[in-house]
Amino acid sequence: MNIIIIAAAIVVLILFLASIFNKFARLRNMVKDAWSNIDAVLKRRHDLIPNLVNTVKGYAAHEQKTLENVIQARNAAVAAAPTGDINAQIQAENQLQSSLRGLLAVAEAYPDLKADASFLHLQSELSNLEEHIERARRYYNSTVRENNTYGESLPGALFAGMFKYQHFNFFEADAADRENVNVNFS
Numbered sequence: 001m002n003i004i005i006i007a008a009a010i011v012v013l014i015l016f017l018a019s020i021f022n023k024f025a026r027l028r029n030m031v032k033d034a035w036s037n038i039d040a041v042l043k044r045r046h047d048l049i050p051n052l053v054n055t056v057k058g059y060a061a062h063e064q065k066t067l068e069n070v071i072q073a074r075n076a077a078v079a080a081a082p083t084g085d086i087n088a089q090i091q092a093e094n095q096l097q098s099s100l101r102g103l104l105a106v107a108e109a110y111p112d113l114k115a116d117a118s119f120l121h122l123q124s125e126l127s128n129l130e131e132h133i134e135r136a137r138r139y140y141n142s143t144v145r146e147n148n149t150y151g152e153s154l155p156g157a158l159f160a161g162m163f164k165y166q167h168f169n170f171f172e173a174d175a176a177d178r179e180n181v182n183v184n185f186s
Contacts, residue, residue: 020155024163027147031168034140035086038171041132042077042093048129049074049100052122056103059113063106066099073099087169094172100126137171144168 053067060067073096080092104123107113114120150156151165159165 017159020159021163023150024156024160024165027143027150028166030143031086031140031147034136034143035089038133038136038140039081039089041129041136042081042089045096045126045129045133046074046078048122048125049096052119052126053103055116055119055122056107056113059110059116060106066102066106070096070099070103090169090171141170141172144170 049070053070056063057067073092077089077092077096080089083089107119107123148167151160151167156165
């Protein structure tokens with residue numbers, strides 16, 4: 001009788017551990033799937049940036065530093081992708097976003113550029129891609145929240161090390177995106 005009780009307890013423990021392991025695996029895969037959706041849109045943005053820079057370059061040749069910053073940030077973001085380190089990719093993408101903001105600010109200073117059909121098309125595509133990234137970012141952040149919460153709360157926290165729990169960073173807007181826009185009509 002004692003052997004049956006012990007065997008039943010072992011089976012229940014194994015089933016409990018298996019369910020925790022499966023939840024860790026499911027959550028990790030959901031985060032990676034959500035990131036792959038973002039990654040696809042980011043690749044499209046990376047392909048668009050050289051065309052945008054070349055268009056601006058023709059109008060704003062003396063803005064070389066801004067153009068170089070965008071290209072360097074794009075190259076860093078592209079280089080971060082194959083590493084598989086989502087947290088490093090997020091940091092590189094935030095840097096790229098910041099340098100793109102500088103590029104578009106330069107474009108505002110050139111009325112001929114703002115009227116150029118090629119530039120307007122590229123700017124529209126970039127705006128569309130940014131909307132796709134924002135939607136994908138919201139989904140990614142919700143899967144990260146679920147993953148991190150489970151790994152940092154009970155019972156997941158008790159077994160996180162054993163089941164190779166991986167903490168993921170949120171893909172948040174950088175500090176410059178949170179600042180209020182300064183509108184001056186004078």
